[in-house]
Amino acid sequence: MIYFDNAATTAVKPAGVGQAVAKVLTSGQYGNPGRDASKYSLNSGLLVQQTREKVARLFHIPSSDNVMFTNNATDSLNVVLKGLLHAGDHVITTDYEHNSVLRPLAQLKQQGVQVSYLPFAPETGQLQIKQLPQMLTPATKAVVCTHASNVTGYVLPLAAISQFCQEQGLWLIVDAAQTAGFLDIDVQQQGIDALCFTGHKSLYGPQGIGGICLKTDLPVTPLKSGGTGVDSFNPAMPAELPTRLEAGTLNVPGIAGLGAGIDYLTQTGLQPLRKHVLTLVDQLLTGLAQYPEITIYTPKAAMKTGAVAFNVGTINSAEVGQWLWDTAQIATRTGAHCAPRVLIGYGVKQQGIVRVSLSSFNTAEQVATFLTAIAQLIAAYRQER
Template sequence: MIYLNNAATTLQKPPCVIQAVVEAMIGQGSCGRGSHASELTAARTVFHTREALARFFAFPHPERVVFTANATQALNTALWGLLKPGDHVIATDWDHNSVLRPLHALAQTTGVKVDCLPADRQGRLEYDQLDGLLRPNTRLLVGTHASNLTGNLLDVERMAAFAKQHGLVFLLDAAQTAGSTPIAMEEMGVHLLAFTGHKGLMGPQGTGGLCVAPGVELRSLLSGGTGVRSFEEDQPQEYPEHLEAGTLNGHGLAGLGAAVDFILETGVETIHAHERALTERFVQGLWDIPGVTVYGDFSGDRAPVVALNLEGWDPAAAADELSQGYDIAVRPGIHCAPRMHRCLGTQDTGCLRFSFGWYTTQEDIDAALAALKEMAQ
C-alpha cells in the first residue's frame, strides 16, 4: 500500500514509538495516582514528554505544556478558556472546523463576535485586510499554521506583529505543521500553540496538547481529579493540573515522547526538506497530466499537502479508484475546511488531497503520478 494521507494521520510510525507504547502498557501505572514504581514510571514518562515538547517548540515552560486528546480539544480549551461575552475574534478562511465550530458555538451561546480574514481564489490570505477587521473589543487572533487543504504556510511573523501591535492574544493551530515544520513558539510571538500527536509528530492517536505562554490565563474546560489538592472544590490554579482533569493517556504520551525524541534526533529541518522535495516532485509531475487542476499558491515554503481535481472524475470516485485499482490511500471531500473550499470554488465538488510524510518515498510519488496519468487517459 502507498499511503498518501498523512495530513489526516501518519500511518507509519518510528519503531521506537511502537516499542514505547508496548512497554508502557506492560509496566506503566497512572501518572500522579500513587508512589509505587509503576506510578512513578508513568509520572517520569509524562514529565519526559512534557519536557521534550517544550524543547521541541523552543518554549522554556514545560509545566505549561498541557496535554489533551488531540488538537481539537486543545483549541477548544484555548477558545472556551480565553473568550468572554463581548469579545471579538479575528480568524481566517484557512481555519479548520476545530476552530470554526467552537467559535460558532461561542457566538451562539455567549455573543462572541467573529470575523474571518479572507482568502482569494488561489487560497492566499489577504493580510492587508487585517486592520479593517480590528475592533475595540478584539481580543484574539487565531490562524492555522498551514492550510490542511492547500499546504500554504501562514505568515506567522506578520500575524504575530499585528497581535503585538494591538495587544491581542495570538493562537496558532499547528495541527498540520508540528513535527514537520520548525516552530519556535516564543521567538515567533505565539501565545497559545495547539498541536496533535498523531500527524507530523508521528505519535499515537489520542494525544495532543496546548502550550500556554506565561501571562495568558485560561478557564478550565474540564474539572475533575488531578491527583493533587483533593480538598479544594475548585480546579487547581497551578499548571499543568489547571487544564488537565482526569487520568492522562499515559500509554499514548509514552509513544509521543519517543516520537519527539526521534524527530529531535533526526532533525525537523531534515524532515521538512525531505517532505518539501517530495511535494515539489509531485507538483512538477502533475503539470504533465492533462485535465488536472491544482489548488493553492506554490511560490513559497509550504506543508507537504497538495489538493487537486481530475477532469471527468468526481473526487470520491477518484479516491476509490486510487484505492481499489492502485492501492494508494488519499482523501477526497471537504476536509473540514468549508471556508477554504468556498474561496477556491470547490464547495460543490470538494477536492482530492495528497499528503506526504517522513516515510513517503520518491517511488511512492512516481507511482501516484503514474496512476493519475492513467486515470486522466
C-alpha cells in the same frame, strides 16, 4: 498499498513509538501518575515529566509547566478558545481554518462572541493579510489561525499575523496540527501565546494525544474539571499549571508514544525530514502540472507542508479517490476535509478536492507510481470527453 493521507494521520510510525506504547501497556510497571508514592506511580510521573520537557524544548516553551496534555488539537483548541473568549469579545480567524477552530467559534458566537473571517485570494491561495487592520474592533481579544492549511498545505504568513497581534495587544492562538514536527516552531520568537498541537501527524505519535503550549500563564478557564491528585478538598480546579487544565487520568501510553516520536524527530532532524518531504512534493507538483485538465490548489509562491490539493477536470473528487484506490491501491483524501470555507473560497463545494499528503516515510518511487496512475486516469477522462 501506498499511503498518501498523512495530513489526516501518519500510518507509518518510527519503530520506537510502538515500542514505547507497548512498554507502558505490557511491562506492568506503570500506574497512575501523581497519585501515590509507589514505584508504579513514580514511573508514570517521570515519563510524563520527561515528555513535557521534550515538548517544551521542541517548541521553545519557557517552562515545562506551561505544557498541558490533551486528546488532540481539537481538544486543545476547545480548551483555549472557550477558556479565553467570553460574551462581548471579538476574535479574528481565517477562511483556511479546520472545523476544530470553526465549530468551537460557532458555539461561542451563540454565546455572544463576535467572529471575523480573514479571506484568501482564490487566484493565488494567499491570505489577504492586508485586510487584518480593517477587522480590528475595540472588543478584539485574539487572532486564531491554523499554521498551515490541512487542505492545500499552504503555510500562513505567521510572522505578519504575529506582528499585528503584538502591535495591537492581541493573543495569538495557533493551530499547529499540520506543522508540529514538520516546521521549526519557536513560541517565544514567533510570539505565539497559545500553541495547540496533536501528536498523531508529523510528530509520529499515536492517536489520542495532543497538547497545549502557553508562552505565559494565560487566564484560561478550565473547560473540564475533575481529579488531579492534588488539592482534593478544593471544589475548583487548582490554579497552577499544568494541573489547572489536566483533569482526570492522563493518557500515559499516548504520552510515551509522543515522547518517542519527538525522539525520532530530534535524532533525525526536522530539516532533513522536511527536505525529503518537500522534494517529493516538488516531484508530485511537476507531474500534475503537465496536464491541463488538472487544477492545482496548492499555492506555488508560498511555503508548503507535505499536502498537495488538486482536481481532475469536473470529476467529483470522491470518484478520483476511489479510482486511485481501486486501480493502484493508493490511499488519498477527498471531499471537504473538515475545512468548508476553503472549498467555498475555491468554488468547489460540490466537487470537493483531492488531497495527497506525504510524510518522511514516503518515497520517490511511490510518487512515480501515483503519477502513472494519474496519467491513466487522464487518458480515460480524455477518451470519455
